[in-house]
Amino acid sequence: DQQVKQNSPSLSVQEGRISILNCDYTNSMFDYFLWYKKYPAEGPTFLISISSIKDKNEDGRFTVFLNKSAKHLSLHIVPSQPGDSAVYFCAASPNAGGTSYGKLTFGQGTILTVHP
Amino acid sequence: DTAVSQTPKYLVTQMGNDKSIKCEQNLGHDTMYWYKQDSKKFLKIMFSYNNKELIINETVPNRFSPKSPDKAHLNLHINSLELGDSAVYFCASSPRGTKQFFGPGTRLTVL
Numbered sequence: 001d002q003q004v005k006q007n008s009p010s011l012s013v014q015e016g017r018i019s020i021l022n023c024d025y026t027n028s029m030f031d032y033f034l035w036y037k038k039y040p041a042e043g044p045t046f047l048i049s050i051s052s053i054k055d056k057n058e059d060g061r062f063t064v065f066l067n068k069s070a071k072h073l074s075l076h077i078v079p080s081q082p083g084d085s086a087v088y089f090c091a092a093s094p095n096a097g098g099t100s101y102g103k104l105t106f107g108q109g110t111i112l113t114v115h116p
Numbered sequence: 117d118t119a120v121s122q123t124p125k126y127l128v129t130q131m132g133n134d135k136s137i138k139c140e141q142n143l144g145h146d147t148m149y150w151y152k153q154d155s156k157k158f159l160k161i162m163f164s165y166n167n168k169e170l171i172i173n174e175t176v177p178n179r180f181s182p183k184s185p186d187k188a189h190l191n192l193h194i195n196s197l198e199l200g201d202s203a204v205y206f207c208a209s210s211p212r213g214t215k216q217f218f219g220p221g222t223r224l225t226v227l
Contacts, residue, residue, distance in 0.1 A: 034215060036218075041220070041221070042220055042221070043120070043206050043208075043218030043219050043220050043221050044159070044206070044218045045217075045218070046215045046216070046217065049215055087157075089159065091159075103161055103164065103172055104161060104216060105161075106158065106159040106160070108156065108157055108158050109157055
């Protein structure tokens, strides 16, 4: 029962171009979404998040878009840099409170490679 | 000044043994978590503690027992290790259930 899906296992982009990573979810109770970046042999590091009351959140080169009706979110990286090469995980969380407090459900990750 | 630290980083052991993984955070967060990343790379939550109280306990075999001596520490003890327990285990912490900060992971290999 995979509630968060990242259907592209990998993405290859030229330096300076836009990287678009996609994520779909099935659980209507999810209302907080996050992107994490992971380098080999390290833990995931938080990148950017969005609440379901918004449809866009921007932080520097990173922008996350949320389409609630389609249960889809995407991460845009512009311009892409070689240092962005990593695995990107999408994660979702239901309303805080009770036993779901802080529980994140992760997608399986997309490997982004940015070529110089 | 590591935020979330785990020891050991690598753990190789025989089936049937008992082992522990330690986690410490110096961020002052109230909530700590254990995740398992399996061979298919999925990150799945196992446990969560808030101020030393267990709040999330997913369908994890009872051979896995988390222990939180204080809110800065969450250790994971595993009894009677099985081959299927081989994975990377990540500890994380967060302030009141918001974005989580992860440790570097512990790669457990059961032979």
